[in-house]
Amino acid sequence: MNGLQTALLLVGSPRGPGSASAILGTYLVEKLKEKGIRTVSRHLCRELNRQTLLEEVEEADLLIISSPLYVDCLPAQVIKVLEWIGTARRGAGIKKYLAVILNCGLPEAYRNEIALAICRRFAIDAQLEWCGGLCLGMGPAVDGKSLQEAGSMVRHLRKALEISAKRLAEGNTVPREAVELFEEPFLPPRMYIFFDNLGWKQLARKNGVRDRIDARPYEAE
Amino acid sequence: MRAVVFNGALEDDDSLAKVYHFLLRDLTELNFETTGFVLRNMGIAICRGCFGCWIKTPGVCVQDDAGRDTARAFARSDLIVYLTPIVFGGYSSQLKKAVDRIIPNVLPFLKKTEGEVYHLPRYKKKKSLIGLGLLPRSYDGSEAIFRTLIKQNSFNAHCHYYDALVFTEEENIDNILGEFRETLKQGGICR
Numbered sequence: 001m002n003g004l005q006t007a008l009l010l011v012g013s014p015r016g017p018g019s020a021s022a023i024l025g026t027y028l029v030e031k032l033k034e035k036g037i038r039t040v041s042r043h044l045c046r047e048l049n050r051q052t053l054l055e056e057v058e059e060a061d062l063l064i065i066s067s068p069l070y071v072d073c074l075p076a077q078v079i080k081v082l083e084w085i086g087t088a089r090r091g092a093g094i095k096k097y098l099a100v101i102l103n104c105g106l107p108e109a110y111r112n113e114i115a116l117a118i119c120r121r122f123a124i125d126a127q128l129e130w131c132g133g134l135c136l137g138m139g140p141a142v143d144g145k146s147l148q149e150a151g152s153m154v155r156h157l158r159k160a161l162e163i164s165a166k167r168l169a170e171g172n173t174v175p176r177e178a179v180e181l182f183e184e185p186f187l188p189p190r191m192y193i194f195f196d197n198l199g200w201k202q203l204a205r206k207n208g209v210r211d212r213i214d215a216r217p218y219e220a221e
Numbered sequence: 222m223r224a225v226v227f228n229g230a231l232e233d234d235d236s237l238a239k240v241y242h243f244l245l246r247d248l249t250e251l252n253f254e255t256t257g258f259v260l261r262n263m264g265i266a267i268c269r270g271c272f273g274c275w276i277k278t279p280g281v282c283v284q285d286d287a288g289r290d291t292a293r294a295f296a297r298s299d300l301i302v303y304l305t306p307i308v309f310g311g312y313s314s315q316l317k318k319a320v321d322r323i324i325p326n327v328l329p330f331l332k333k334t335e336g337e338v339y340h341l342p343r344y345k346k347k348k349s350l351i352g353l354g355l356l357p358r359s360y361d362g363s364e365a366i367f368r369t370l371i372k373q374n375s376f377n378a379h380c381h382y383y384d385a386l387v388f389t390e391e392e393n394i395d396n397i398l399g400e401f402r403e404t405l406k407q408g409g410i411c412r
Contacts, residue, residue, distance in 0.1 A: 013270060014267060014268070014269050014270050015269070015270045015271075019270075045267060068270065070268060070270075070317075070321045070324075071317075071320050071321055071323070071324065071374065071377065072370060072373045072374055072377060073311050073312070073317070073370055074311070074317070075267065075268065075270075075317070075321055076267050076268070076314050076315075076317035076318035076320075076321050077267045077314070079308060079309075079311065079312070079313070079314040079317050080314035082308075082309060083231070083308060083313075083314055086308075086309070106331070106338050107331075107338055108337070108338060114311070114366065114369055114370050114373060117310060117366045117369075118309045118310050118311045118366060119309075121309040121310045121362075121363050121366060122309040125309060189333070189338065190333070193331045193332070193333065193338065196331055197329075197330045197331060200275060200276060200329035200330060203272075203276040204275070204276045204279070207276050207277050209276065209277065209278075209279055212279055213275070213276070213279050213328070213329070214279070214328055214343065215279040215280045216280060216343060216344055217279075217280040217281050218280065218292075218293045218296040218297055218326075218344070219296070219344060219346075
């Protein structure tokens, strides 16, 4: 990946700048920027012009997709954009690169593997050189605050993204060391499950629906 | 018994039209109360990831559009069929927009079962999930991703039976439908 000049971050979460996907992707591109790489960020679930986006893809050397997991794989809007890019780059000769960051609300990072495999397959079909991916479980733990503000709990994520940015800027792939750091759980899974379940009950109570959180509106029909 | 077929054909692509037509016919002949959705013709907004279907309007998406219809059909059906071009090993964006909107049909609560963590089901009805995937070219390895995706989706939807059938445009439609009937028999879904 000699002469990396521009990186394009594609954020796949509809939840905007406060989402884990945006926070993680933004941190990575900030580290790339520190190494002199020009970066552009696009939120795929906002109003998006297909032609403009494809032009930005063509201008970029490195594409970075940062996405949540929806129902075991990429959200529909991310797939739609990959379809656009795949069609536009069919038979393309100019070398470009792809790295991905995936996160899910389940405690196990490996649950992102199907989405990762889809991204790898997309790279082949869209004539992109695969540079690796980082997968995170317990994604909601990262929501809301930038990685700089989130403190020591996410130190391992900062380090993994810094290592990845350094290697990507040098023309290499995301190293195994970064992958393993990134997938380290914040909490023991059982504790995460306990607090996650408690959190939903509290939110439901706050919205006045705690007593019908397990409603079955389509059952009686 | 109810069956629903989600047709995830992309715009300007009619390669699934014949299979879709005969699937609906065959399911009706097998005495299923059958519903079909051609998803590209439906106004289904993308999932906002707001969790309103868990903590504001439990079981129902806050977005009042056709995504509620597909979620309702999913909840009420005994047999779910995903018919889709295989896109990078997964579902088309059209199918996925409907699949993302079935999240109201699980509870927010997680539970570890047999070594993996899942969302608890909202409904008790047991379902079967059959994925029918059309490869864009010949068998190229992406079908393995599709099979894994169907399997994982079936676990998350608490299905008691699943299968993934993969075919190319060259394959004879009678063979495709024959395999479909065979998997229904194997799953005990029909005789």
